[in-house]
Amino acid sequence: MLVLTRRETEKLFFPTLGITIEVLRIRGNKTQLGVDAPAEIPVVRQEICGLKSVDFTAEESPSAQLSRLHRAVRERLDRTAVSLHKLHRRLERQGDRETQQLVLDIFGELKALEREAGDVLETPVSRSPRALLVEDDENQRELLGGFLRLSGFDVTLACDGQDALDYLSLHAPPDVVLLDMLMPRCDGAAFVRSVRSTAGLCDLKLFAVSATDPSSLGVTTGVGGIDRWFPKPVDVEDLVHVVAEELGPSAVASS
Secondary structure, eight states: OOOOOOOTTOEEEETTTTEEEEEEEEETTEEEEEEEOOTTSOOOOHHHHTGGGOOOOTTSOHHHHHHHHHHHHHHHHHHHHHHHHHHHHHHHHHTOHHHHHHHHHHHHHHHHHHHHHHHHHOOSSOOOOEEEEEOSOHHHHHHHHHHHHHTTOEEEEESSHHHHHHHHHHSOOOSEEEEOSSOSSSOHHHHHHHHHTSTTTTTOOEEEEESSOHHHHTOOBSTTSBSEEEESSOOHHHHHHHHHHHHOTTSOTTO
């Protein structure tokens, strides 16, 4: 890291990038900066998007940086939405209707912010396919989720069927759901019935990843049931290959 000391009105130039940074004003522990950059180079305040976890590299193109920024913003919005949903359910049990309404109002504002962030940050670069992985075994969940990410998927993890249904009630449907069948609270069969009977979700691609036999659970394979069934222990490379084929030839660029 290059460390420099600058006074007011002094400038710093990045001639190969066409960027100029000027120290406009210094007051106490705050410094006001002016940044002049080409239109194709995004300039973003870290505190707006909370991007301590996003490490931009010099090798990335501006469009790739903006795409990563967009994903990071969506992840923060998703986490906030899930927390609000949990708070709303707790208030429901307590019967606090006034605070419930306040939470719903905040959630409405959050969804509007999500739409606006999408309009501002969405770029024409290709989008990673989105997978919802529903698995109650933590080790299997993390291992399969990690492999999917390495294969180019944007992965959301759910620990059981109810957790997955809560997620789907708050977010746009993913491209595919990878579903264990034996889980607490809401098992795979109940999850399939709920999804297939819900408008907007009935066409969602559902792939079972389970050691059980589909006939023993009363779940059909095909229309109205599971799209594909992968027995455990699963061949993860074959799984990713099949999912990529189902989603389209360009769905997973790195597979």
